[in-house]
Amino acid sequence: MKLAFKSSLLICMLLLGAGYGLLYHFIIMPLIGSELVHCLGQGVIFGLINYFMSIGLYKKYHILKNSNKLLKKNLNIDKLTGLLNRRAFDNDIIELPLDESYSIIFIDIDNFRKFNNKFGHQVGDIVLQKVSREISNSIRVSDKAYRYGGEEIVILLKDCNRRKALEIAEKVRLNINELNNNPYPSITISLGVASYPDDGKHADEIIKASDNALLTAKRLGKNQVSSCAI
DSSP: OOHHHHHHHHHHHHHHHHHHHHHIIIIIHHHHOOOHHHHHHHHHHHHHHHHHHHHHHHHHHHHHHHHHHHHHHHHTBOTTTOSBOHHHHHHHHTTSOTTSOEEEEEEEETTHHHIIIIIOHHHHHHHHHHHHHHHHHHSOTTOEEEEEETTEEEEEEETOOHHHHHHHHHHHHHHHHTOOOTTSOOOOEEEEEEEETTTOSSHHHHHHHHHHHHHHHHHTTSSSEEOSOO
16 A cells, blocks of 8 residues: 555544544533543544554455456466466457457467377377467467467457458467477467458357368368468
8 A cells, every 4th residue: 555645544534533523622522521632632533543444444445356356367367378268258259349350360289189199188288388378479469369278279359450460370370380399299270360340240250250261271281371261
């Protein structure tokens, strides 16, 4: 809590107490008799009590507020990858303004099952973590990456048209290709891009379009970016 706030709060409470003392002196005490100093002393004590009670309540409020923020954040984070999770994506996608362009990139790790089946799920998890970190490092600060499910990852790019989204997708793909995955096979990804409003007027249409574009990239041989369905 900032010192300036605490000082201001203390002054306010002391003034409130002094006012209480004056009120007590001029209205109540004439009936029973007392000294002004005595009344002011009681008022100051009253103000101090209010001050410390207010500070305590303020601290408890902020502790609770920060705890709720942390809880909400943890609910939106995928523990394995550190990316946002499907729940966060579903919430963010419905809040997008309809008067601004945005793009979605669907990503799938090529041949991911082979990593799990041949080398074990622990290696598969490491591959997923490497890909997730590189994606986070490759996108803009304003972009968000989510673990959509399994080895599928989604990037949400606000204020981004298709041309720019394709550039970002290709950058991500090339950076993943350069990852050192020794002694295991190299990692590649396939990516599908769709943009609002070019590929649909509703969020679910953009999601479907980007997912279909991803399937196209897989059919065409993997390790590439596609922005159309065939």
